[in-house]
Amino acid sequence: MVTGITVGIKVGLLGMGTVGTGTVEILLNPKDRHPLMKELELSRVGVRSMAKPRQFQLPEERLTTDLAAIVNDPSIHIIVEVIGGIEPARSLILQAIANGKHIVTANKALIARHGSEIFDAANRAGVYVLLEAAVGGGIPVVEPLKQSLCANRIMSLIGIINGTTNYILTRMQQEGGDFAHILQDAQRLGYAEADPSADVNGWDAADKISILAALAFGGRIKREEVYCEGIGQITAADISYSDKLGFVIKLLAIARRWGDGEGDQPQLQVQVHPTLVPKSHPLSSVNDVYNAILVEGDPVGEVMFFGRGAGAGPTASAVVADILNIAALLTVERGHQRQSSGYPVLDPLLACTHQEYYALIPITHTKSRFYARFLTHDHPGVIGKLGTCFGNRNVSLESVVQIGLREQCAEIVVVTHGVNEYDFRAALSEIETLNAIHSIPSVLRVL
């Protein structure tokens, strides 16, 4: 066996921020890690400024501010992109692919929006684009979906895949505090960014679930079709009432296959929204900045992946794993000679093999359980009127609880059974017109 063949894989790193620095730290310390690490050479590192003080001393000649020079360097085999954002990341990756280089990226926003362009280019060039670090930090989930669960018909993915919102919701749950105040504190502590909109609006989670759904269901997803609702409207009252009803509120990213499996393409539902999760559910105890992804497949049943979803160390763990996976395949490839046809042959489990788009089911056509909180004038019979409006739309109620008084109104919380969102919305519209109803401060989905 020749597994120890000298491969001498040269890596070019774009970006020396948090993840880039974590990646350098692993590459410079191969001891006790996989022996293949010793075949990796950190060839060039692209930085924004040469002057910035750094945690690691790299030879001056390896550093450059000219990122294009790295992706055009003919000696480099793998480009690691950890600069983030759409441009110049997209152009640099496309140029690297055109130059026949393999790509490792942590850039979920880019892949969720421009994945098709990038994977098409990669397939033409016969190179890999690996992105374990794009979802769930260091938690192995992308590669397990590709390689370990590949024999399954995946039925659903349910994930807590944004650490910032999970941190905020956990603190709201534990302290009874309100959103705005805890967000400020999270920003002060570095758990939320100065502009927190991508996290708190659910956009980051939507990027990630788009990527996971494409992998799990074997088709491409249009990011802009993913329904997305953030946590900005969650109040301490809703958290407290949910708690009393046996739920915690989590920002869930959900992708689900519907239908009887007829036809070649499944019907998919992909959405991100705050959700009441029963306290008995494995995701309910995933707190703070931890992430978890629950996968349901046939025949594996439910499996869950759990860990820290962000941070230099965990994310760099995933980046370097992807580098090693490419290095391993290059080792195999170099043990052979390319056939004269010259077609590069990619590992079909690791390459992107699907090219068709899935049409997503619009949110109004999906089915959910709902939680709704009503402020009502304390008319006798108001619960009866609510029940009638819901009943007229075939919305079956699991519980109706009058909680108490707020702003001189009686506060009523309703939890439904699984209903069509369209019917539920229609019932709500009718309820809003009732004289007995003051307002409907919250409507949330229930897992």
Next chain:
Amino acid sequence: MVTGITVGIKVGLLGMGTVGTGTVEILLNPKDRHPLMKELELSRVGVRSMAKPRQFQLPEERLTTDLAAIVNDPSIHIIVEVIGGIEPARSLILQAIANGKHIVTANKALIARHGSEIFDAANRAGVYVLLEAAVGGGIPVVEPLKQSLCANRIMSLIGIINGTTNYILTRMQQEGGDFAHILQDAQRLGYAEADPSADVNGWDAADKISILAALAFGGRIKREEVYCEGIGQITAADISYSDKLGFVIKLLAIARRWGDGEGDQPQLQVQVHPTLVPKSHPLSSVNDVYNAILVEGDPVGEVMFFGRGAGAGPTASAVVADILNIAALLTVERGHQRQSSGYPVLDPLLACTHQEYYALIPITHTKSRFYARFLTHDHPGVIGKLGTCFGNRNVSLESVVQIGLREQCAEIVVVTHGVNEYDFRAALSEIETLNAIHSIPSVLRVL
């Protein structure tokens, strides 16, 4: 790109028990699974008896009771061994390897005991031996350790990896019942075998942690050096007292790296025993037949893999994933021509690259927290005497609680801080000789 290259991988299946039947079910139903499934052909199936009624109708000519004929069939590429036990599984696998066939197996007992012989033969022949199904059923853990966490220095593995014992302990916890009665019920329900010794004595968990430790730490483990204690001695009283102290009792399989990392080989501790797990720990809520493996690595931190650890569907999911991983690599290989040297080149992340044995630290030299229950004659000062004996051996106590009276003795429960097992045992020997001590019914480790 040529990922759709026709590979036509022929699979020979040894065994049509639970896992074999689950494997056939997936192979015969490729729809909505990975497209590479369509390249697999279930060529021959070895069974014990042709007469037995089966869930699936396979063409008569594909079935045979002559297992040797399958491993000697020159047209077959991959042999799947799911007959279990040591022989004839070992001889069939070695013969298949000698014939240049890749191996997929779910046989933890065989790999834990004869892994070295099998992997050495596989390395010589240039074939893969994959065994995702040997640990944790369908939970991806073997491949993630090899491929997704390969950039980490693994610090510890802690697993609940035997479903039978976890089912029994969960019911003891929930019902307050005793071991013997719940074991009988588990046997009646099919959760425990007629001869439950491999499960309840921890041998099955020891097989599995040996395999995981070898993968995680990159060295071979001698199965007979793994310390192993079963759950037969656990009483309802211990479960109840643990509960009051904030713990649940789980059968844990633990592998841990010790020392400062000097020298080329880490010092390893590998052991299986019932353990008090704090209720706040992620493993404490893994109940019934579920399995979970918590991996701590540098820099990934803690990641956990959770799911059903047994059963036809989950285990077959892992078996077929391994088949597909080999098929994927054969696809890459066939896109190239073997170099004239003729050396087969294996993927260094998937092949077994380590050949040295790790010496395990004997249990007496390890450090643990302990729980001990004492029956004492109600002498004044007995707690003082216990404290003195422990103190003389540098055993620091976290809590000492007098629970009540049992068999006319005062019952005292002690929980220690982390101490050397040797010192703790020495203190216990001294305590046993005290007049005030009636007996020491239980000694358990604490996570």
